[in-house]
Amino acid sequence: MKKRKLSFGDVLLLVFLLLLLIPQTRKPIQVALNQIKLQFFFPSVLEKEERKVIQPFNYSVKTLDGKNITLGVGKNKVTFISYWATWCPPCIAEMPSIHKLYNDYGDKVNFILLTNEEPEVITKFLHKKEFSLPVYIPKMSAPEALFEKSIPTNYIIDKEGTIVVKETGSTDWNSKNTREILESLLLE
Numbered sequence: 001m002k003k004r005k006l007s008f009g010d011v012l013l014l015v016f017l018l019l020l021l022i023p024q025t026r027k028p029i030q031v032a033l034n035q036i037k038l039q040f041f042f043p044s045v046l047e048k049e050e051r052k053v054i055q056p057f058n059y060s061v062k063t064l065d066g067k068n069i070t071l072g073v074g075k076n077k078v079t080f081i082s083y084w085a086t087w088c089p090p091c092i093a094e095m096p097s098i099h100k101l102y103n104d105y106g107d108k109v110n111f112i113l114l115t116n117e118e119p120e121v122i123t124k125f126l127h128k129k130e131f132s133l134p135v136y137i138p139k140m141s142a143p144e145a146l147f148e149k150s151i152p153t154n155y156i157i158d159k160e161g162t163i164v165v166k167e168t169g170s171t172d173w174n175s176k177n178t179r180e181i182l183e184s185l186l187l188e
Contacts, residue, residue, distance in 0.1 A: 030089035035170075037093070042175040043156070043165045052145040054161045059112060061136035064119045068139060071112055074161025078185045079110040083142075084152045086117055086125040090170035091152040097174035098154075099131045104179075106134075108186055114138050158185050 058070035073079050082098060084091035102111050113135045115122060122135055141147075146155060148168060156165035156178075165181060172178075 027087075027089055027092075031092045033089075035093045037090075037170055039172070041167075041169070041171050042177045043154075043167050043171050043173065043181065044177065045164055045181060046166060052163045054143050054145045054157070054163065056161050057143065059136075060139040061112070061114070062139055064123055064135060064137075066119070069136075071110065071136070073110070073112070074157055074159070076159050077110045078108070078159055078182065079112060079155075079157040080105075081146065081155045081157065082111075082113045082152060083115070083148065083154070084113060085115050086121055088151050094152060094154075094170040094173060095129065095131060095133075097172050099133060100174040101178060101182075102133055105182055109182060112136060156181060156185070159188060 054074055056072065056074035059073055060068070060070050062068050073081070080098075080101075084095070086092070098111075098113070105111075111134050113133055114137070115135060116137060119137065122137075125131075126133065126135065145163060148166075150168050152170065153166070153168045154171065154173070155163055158164050164185065165178075
């Protein structure tokens, strides 16, 4: 039986697979792969028949400094809701694009980023990444129309409570497409 010689590509694949087994290298590799994905995936508007309308409501949340507050959703303001976590590679990959979008639209759009993690963990993550985002801990269950088991899941909701965009998985939120969607909704 003839022995097959390993090619450079075979060795590279083996090294890559081994790196995925090591916890310290797995997460950065997954984040990098998701950042590559961002180059090809942009949010898109849901077809009219796929859109759900939620009754305007107050989202009961806790701030990172422990204050209980409510945030209006579907109450005459466009809302961006993100369900995410600091340990989630797709969430980490898309967070810079959300941060850029927030920097430009934070005064016009209600941004609500929700995670169930400890405030100290969230604060440390935001500080390390130099993100200044409105992050909250939910104090209530998500309305059925916003319930999704996977993260990240992000929504853009119009002023009347119609879910116009729903994206699961890493997406480039700082895209021209997203900005056009927001501009259109802000004019309504």
